[in-house]
Amino acid sequence: MKIYADNAATTKMSRTAIDAMIPYMEEIYGNPSSLYEIGQRAKEALEEARTEVAAAINAEPREIYFTSGGSEADNQALRSAAEIGKRKGIKHIISTAFEHHAILHTLNRLEKEGFEITLLPVHEDGLVVPQELEAAIREDTCLVTIMTANNEIGTIQPIAEIGAICKKHGVLFHTDAVQAVGHLPTDVKASQIDMLSASAHKFHGPKGTGFLYVRRGVPLTNLIEGGAQEKGKRAGTENIPGIMSMTAALKEAVAGIEKNSAHQAALRDRLIAGLKEIPHSALNGDAVKRLPGNVNFCFEGIEGESLLLLLDDKGISASSGSACTSGSLDPSHVLLAIGRVHDVAHGSLRLSLGEEITEEEVDYIIQSVREVVEYLRSFSPVWRDLVNGKTPFLLP
Ligand SMILES: *Cc1c(COP(=O)(O)O)cnc(C)c1O
Numbered sequence: 328m329k330i331y332a333d334n335a336a337t338t339k340m341s342r343t344a345i346d347a348m349i350p351y352m353e354e355i356y357g358n359p360s361s362l363y364e365i366g367q368r369a370k371e372a373l374e375e376a377r378t379e380v381a382a383a384i385n386a387e388p389r390e391i392y393f394t395s396g397g398s399e400a401d402n403q404a405l406r407s408a409a410e411i412g413k414r415k416g417i418k419h420i421i422s423t424a425f426e427h428h429a430i431l432h433t434l435n436r437l438e439k440e441g442f443e444i445t446l447l448p449v450h451e452d453g454l455v456v457p458q459e460l461e462a463a464i465r466e467d468t469c470l471v472t473i474m475t476a477n478n479e480i481g482t483i484q485p486i487a488e489i490g491a492i493c494k495k496h497g498v499l500f501h502t503d504a505v506q507a508v509g510h511l512p513t514d515v516k517a518s519q520i521d522m523l524s525a526s527a528h529k530f531h532g533p534k535g536t537g538f539l540y541v542r543r544g545v546p547l548t549n550l551i552e553g554g555a556q557e558k559g560k561r562a563g564t565e566n567i568p569g570i571m572s573m574t575a576a577l578k579e580a581v582a583g584i585e586k587n588s589a590h591q592a593a594l595r596d597r598l599i600a601g602l603k604e605i606p607h608s609a610l611n612g613d614a615v616k617r618l619p620g621n622v623n624f625c626f627e628g629i630e631g632e633s634l635l636l637l638l639d640d641k642g643i644s645a646s647s648g649s650a651c652t653s654g655s656l657d658p659s660h661v662l663l664a665i666g667r668v669h670d671v672a673h674g675s676l677r678l679s680l681g682e683e684i685t686e687e688e689v690d691y692i693i694q695s696v697r698e699v700v701e702y703l704r705s706f707s708p709v710w711r712d713l714v715n716g717k718t719p720f721l722l723p
Contacts, residue, residue, distance in 0.1 A: 329642045330688050334529075334620055335478050335506060335679035336646055340576070341531040347575035348533070348568040359565050360554065369567050376574040380538055383581045384523065385514040392539045392547065392557045393570050397505035397526030399550065400539035401429035403561070404501045404522040405472060407541070407548040409437050411499065412469025418442045419468045421460065424664035425449050426474055427503055431660070434472075447473075453482030453612035453665050457492055464496045471500050475507035475523075479661040479677055480612030481621025483511065490519030499545065505529050505537075509580030510588065510618060521545055527569065532576035536569035587682040591619035594689050595680060598622050601693030605700055607713070609722045611662060611675065620680040625667060627722045628710030629674045629703040637699040638676075643692060646677045670709070671721050 331339065351372065357365030359373050377388045394400045405420075412418050422434055424446040434444050445463050447455055455473060464471070471493050476483045486502060493500035501522040507513060508523075509530025515523055522545065526537040541547055553562025580587075599610055599622055607627040626634070631647030638645055647659070658672035667675075678692060704710040712718045 328688065328691050330692060331644045332678040332680055332692065333644045333646050334681045335677065337528045337534065338531045340533060341579060343579050344532050344572045344576035348572040351568040351571050359567065372571060373565055373567060376570050379574050379578060383577050384508065384540060385516050386540050387543065390540055390543055392541060392561055393565060394537045394539050394561060395535055396537040397503065397524050398429040400524035400537050401427065401503055402433050403539055403547065403550050404524060405430065405433045405437065406550060407546065408470035408499050408501060409442060410548040411546065415469065417467040417469045419465050421445045421447060421463050421468060421471045423447045423449050423455055423473055425477055425661040427478055430472055430503055449664050451666050453477060453480045454616060455484050457485055457488045460489060461492050464498055468498050471498055473502060475502045475504040476511065476618050477661060478506050479659055480623045481618035482612040483616045483618065487518040494519045506618060509577055510584065512584060515540055527573035527576060530576055530580040532573040533569050536566055536573045588619040591680055591682060591684065594684050594686060595619060595622055598678065598689045598692060602696060605697055607720055607722045611665060622678040624676050625671050625722065626674045626700050627671060627720060628707050628713050629700060631673055631675045633703055634676055634699055638695060641695045643695055647675050668721065
């Protein structure tokens with residue numbers, strides 16, 4: 328059996344998304360800035376796409392800026408908010424310890440440039456407490472940036488409550504919604520979001536394409552200078568095939584949210600129940616307030632990397648955390664942020680299910696993980712010390 332269970336890292340492009348690109352490579356390949364017909368047709372398609380992307384998140388077309396993906400959108404949102412703060416002489420930013428590195432690394436840079444950063448705790452359940460956010464807001468806070476759904480443990484934040492608090496205090500609110508858009512209903516107006524980042528390859532669109540929503544009236548700062556594309560805020564000839572493909576993927580994903588999430592959540596819960604039966608294991612993050620396809624577990628006494636390699640041998644593609652941390656020996660910053668100690672965090676496994684996952688596949692995953700965990704524990708010195716009582720078990 329071959330099972331791709333790493334949809335949080337990237338997704339397979341849908342047939343709709345692939346088909347939507349082709350005309351813009353073969354026929355309507357003009358530069359949207361050109362005045363002749365083939366350029367103008369590309370320009371019309373681009374603006375049609377902007378309207379459709381805006382509709383998917385209840386924004387206005389002029390509030391959508393196409394980018395090269397989630398990382399660029401995150402960088403531009405934070406840089407823009409920092410610029411606004413600098414002009415007003417307010418340089419305090421609130422975020423969380425378990426954001427994506429596109430956020431955390433940008434915040435590190437801003438800190439070196441004189442900004443003060445407060446990282447809110449996300450607690451054991453992987454959730455921000457709105458009252459704690461409100462208490463952290465100061466006179467000089469220029470930005471709150473909190474992700475909608477976490478890419479490792481899948482927990483979903485109370486975004487509308489956070490938006491209301493930011494609005495009340497007149498603070499800009501950005502959310503990295505890369506894991507949420509196309510998977511959870513997203514409404515920037517209802518949630519009072521000022522800026523939102525999204526990426527096509529997380530909802531069956533192409534890699535290297537995304538967008539930044541920016542509420543009308545919030546001034547953007549360029550990351551890329553050059554031509555007048557994207558209202559002068561993001562230079563470079565527009566990636567028309569990518570944008571058209573992303574738009575088709577987004578429409579398809581949004582239309583299927585209800586049906587897909589009910590199906591995925593039922594199988595996610597079956598998978599969680601099956602893995603819980605492995606002794607000395609624990610689910611990471613809240614069991615209910617999580618993405619419909621996300622399962623993330625820690626198993627005591629083993630290394631996540633070995634677990635992944637053996638699951639790969641069984642045809643299962645999974646992850647030990649984010650694609651960005653795998654390959655390094657540091658445990659996941661997300662698992663540390665929810666209070667897992669190093670030893671436990673090392674034995675982690677993320678399974679992010681696709682929309683087409685079946686019960687049979689879930690049962691195969693459960694059986695395979697059980698076998699592999701048992702096998703790895705059979706020769707793990709860490710496990711031997713736990714069993715012999717030399718070191719105490721941390722997970723029940
Ligand atoms: C994947 C991801 C990103 C980065 O998006 P790219 O399009 O790959 O640059 C940012 N934030 C989150 C939460 C993600 O899952």
